[in-house]
Amino acid sequence: xxxxxxxxxxxxxxxxxxxxxxxxxxxxxxxxxxxxxxxxxxxxxxxxxxxxxxxxxxxxxxxxxxxxxxxxxxxxxxxxxxxxxxxxxxxxxxxxxxxxxxxxxxxxxxxxxxxxxxxxxxxxxxxxxxxxxxxxxxxxxxxxxxxxxxxxxxxxxxxxxxxxxxxxxxxxxxxxxxxxxxxxxxxxxxxxxxxxxxxxxxxxxxxxxxxxxxxxxxxxxxxxxxxxxxxxxxxxxxxxxxxxxxxxxxxxxxxxxxxxxxxxxxxxxxxxxxxxxx
Numbered sequence: 001x002x003x004x005x006x007x008x009x010x011x012x013x014x015x016x017x018x019x020x021x022x023x024x025x026x027x028x029x030x031x032x033x034x035x036x037x038x039x040x041x042x043x044x045x046x047x048x049x050x051x052x053x054x055x056x057x058x059x060x061x062x063x064x065x066x067x068x069x070x071x072x073x074x075x076x077x078x079x080x081x082x083x084x085x086x087x088x089x090x091x092x093x094x095x096x097x098x099x100x101x102x103x104x105x106x107x108x109x110x111x112x113x114x115x116x117x118x119x120x121x122x123x124x125x126x127x128x129x130x131x132x133x134x135x136x137x138x139x140x141x142x143x144x145x146x147x148x149x150x151x152x153x154x155x156x157x158x159x160x161x162x163x164x165x166x167x168x169x170x171x172x173x174x175x176x177x178x179x180x181x182x183x184x185x186x187x188x189x190x191x192x193x194x195x196x197x198x199x200x201x202x203x204x205x206x207x208x209x210x211x212x213x214x215x216x217x218x219x220x221x222x223x224x225x226x227x228x229x230x231x232x233x234x235x236x237x238x239x240x241x242x243x244x245x246x247x248x249x250x251x252x253x254x255x256x257x258x259x260x261x262x263x264x265x266x267x268x269x270x271x272x273x274x275x276x277x278x
Contacts, residue, residue, distance in 0.1 A: 007069060010062045017055050074113040077133075081111065084136040096261035103261035106220070107146050109139070120146040123223070123255035123265065125216035153217035160225055163192050165236040168271055179241060179272040182254050186218050215254065223259045243269030 027037045088095055088104065096103045101110040101118070108121040112130065120128040120142055127146045133139050155163065167188035171180040193210040222240075229237070243253050253267035 006065050010058060010065055013058045014055075014062065017051065017058055070114045073116045077111070077113040077116040080133065080136050080139070081113070084139055087136070094261050104143060105147070105261065106150065106259050107143060108258070109143065118142065122146075122150060122216040123219040123258040125214065125219060125255075127214075127216050150217070150220050153213065153220065154224065155221050157228060157231070159196075160221055161232055161236060163189060163196070164222075164225055164238055167192050168238050168273065171271070172273075179270045181252070182240070182269055182271055183252070185271045186215070186254075189213070189218060219254060219256065219258065223256055226256070227259060237274045238271055239274045240268035241270040241272055242267065 027034060027041065031037060085095065085102065094105055098108070101108065103109070106122065107127070108124070110119045110121060112118070115130075115132070116134070117130045117132050118139055119126055119130045127149055128142055131138075131142060133142070167185055168180065170188045170192070171184045172178060175181070175184060190210070190213050193213060194207060197207060197210055225232070225238075226240075240256060242248075247253065247269050248267050253269040255265045256268050257263040257265050
């Protein structure tokens with residue numbers, strides 16, 4: 001026979017203690033017997049001090065149980081996390097510990113031990129939101145899912161170079177400046193993807209591709225672009241520029257350097273053309 005846990009007991013006690021208040025929700029002003037129902041409720045709730053005392057006792061116990069459960073959950077999660085990291089290290093997988101989790105290959109694994117949940121990001125942009133895990137296999141499965149998503153959004157090398165260059169030119173034309181905002185650049189990249197898709201198909205074609213291109217997908221392609229620098233024609237090379245502290249604080253930049261866990265994240269605010277020989 002299954003043993004009833006402390007958690008189940010305290011939840012049942014809370015529900016029972018609150019039943020007296022639940023009854024008032026069943027009373028409607030236009031009920032034919034509204035007075036009788038109301039009187040019955042008032043009588044049942046006449047000794048509220050006793051009800052509140054009982055509730056207070058249950059809530060105090062509930063707080064203790066919650067604290068114990070969180071501690072247990074945290075302990076179990078840390079065991080799972082330790083097993084995973086040990087396995088990855090043995091396999092030689094590049095990783096690095098961070099303040100809120102781990103950087104593993106190209107992804108960022110954020111952890112909340114007390115709730116036994118993880119989320120996965122790229123350059124601080126969430127790919128998979130907070131998810132409850134019960135084993136290292138659960139975490140590995142989420143990592144694999146995030147890596148597949150990154151790969152699905154990876155642009156072919158030639159297309160990447162051309163779209164980035166054209167996007168910069170459009171952003172430069174609209175702003176009238178040689179140094180353009182990374183957000184304006186991102187917008188133009190998205191617009192160009194759709195433009196190219198329509199040019200390859202009929203103008204009235206249903207857009208089944210590029211309707212989504214999250215920031216993490218853009219930043220992944222941006223980091224890939226920077227990693228193939230030597231393969232980019234010298235007359236189409238784009239570089240990134242940091243902003244002032246105020247611009248960074250105002251959220252005018254995006255994180256880069258997510259491909260390798262050994263590289264520190266940097267916040268970049270602008271995109272510009274490098275001149276030949278630079």
